[in-house]
Amino acid sequence: MHEGGLPSSTSAIPLIKPPLWLLAELTYACPLQCAYCSNPVDYAGHGKTMDTETWLRVLRDARQMGALQLGLSGGEPLVRQDLEVLVTEATRLGYYSNLITSGIGMDAERARSLKAAGLDHIQVSFQSSEANQNDEIAGMRAYAHKVDMARAVKAAGFPMVLCFVLHRDNLHRLREMLDLAIDLEADYVELATTQYYGWALLNRDRLLPTLEQVREAETVANEYQARLRSKMDIYFVVPDYYENRPKPCMNGWGSVFLLVTPDGTALPCHAARQLPGFEFPNVQTSSIKEIWQTSDAFNRFRGNAWMKEPCASCPEKEKDYGGCRCQAFQFTGDAAATDPVCDKSPLRHLVDEAISSARTTTIEKPIIFRNPKNSDRHTVKLAELTK
């Protein structure tokens, strides 16, 4: 989310209090098998996917709390036949609705019907700019259809974000990707360098790019942005392992972001479900208001009273909120620790060791694809990986 400041005479105050962003993960079903999926590795063992009526209630309750941006995601949200019903209600409620899709399950007619239902924007993800590589990463033949669907999205009159997930094997194609985005008339391009949670953590040794690759990609992204200016905006999600300060994860825990999983679990971020010692509330048994305002889970890391050193006395704590709680847990076993990406963390060497480990991993190491079978098989393995 981008928050704007304006010159002093017309200043805009960044929003803080209400859950501005509701991310509705409508289903974990997905025809793709991307090895960096942000869904939890153990998704196959989760509870039953919620029905239309329950989702409609979630949309109404969150909107009443002040939610403005609605992400319709998954899995693949187009799998749901009631998507148009949900979008229609979102429109009536005054959400800005964003469909986050692989494009699989879309056709020109569905794009038009979603437009008629009032959907505001569609983000289409690509795995690569090259058909074979795209389909290899996706685990299915998808590229040609994605290109067609990106055109259908634009033809239906939507603003379109193209999202390219970047990692070691496809970063060298960045120019091709940006050329593809120009060709498809994307309004925005998101260059989302893989972040290491869930499936991506499982495959980190094979996905983490080198520093040289990252710097080269930044140069290319800057060059294209300078050239394109008003035509297409490019956002580059920085791979934080190569930073020396942590990212302000989710703009702070319980600050703006509310995620509801297919089975109704309410989370402050995509990866939080892995954290031990939490009982995450469920929208089927608690109101959105209770969840957001009074639940222990959403209050645990709110503000900065929970911080330990070096965060507690750090002048930058209001800027980065101590980084990412899930990343802190994954590296150190303590979700309240300083995100070890920070070079003030005494455990920064753990991140550097992960970088070295990836550097020495060859392409012969098999990639683990996201599918129900691997979900069952690797749930245990991930628990070991995270300390």
Add this chain to the structure above:
Amino acid sequence: MSEAKVEYATDYKPLHDGSLNLARGHRIQYEQVQGCDVLLYPEGVVQLSESAAMILKQVDGQRTVIDIAAELNRMFPEDGDLTADVRGFLEVAHARGWIA
């Protein structure tokens, strides 16, 4: 898990003298909970101050910078000449891709 993004669109986009429109996919709406107008666009939201909202609401696909400044001057005669402020704000809004 983060949504932290670095925005590269910092290059200055000079504001033109023609008719101004909200950029594709952008809209303004009043929010009861926040008690203010907000600007919404793909995956983004900006809370608008009263004056920012006042100016952006004049952006209608017809009016130019000069028209909008004249309108604001008509609305607030007691505030002196607002032309420079209005232009300054519209330049920022344009550079941020909110208006085209």
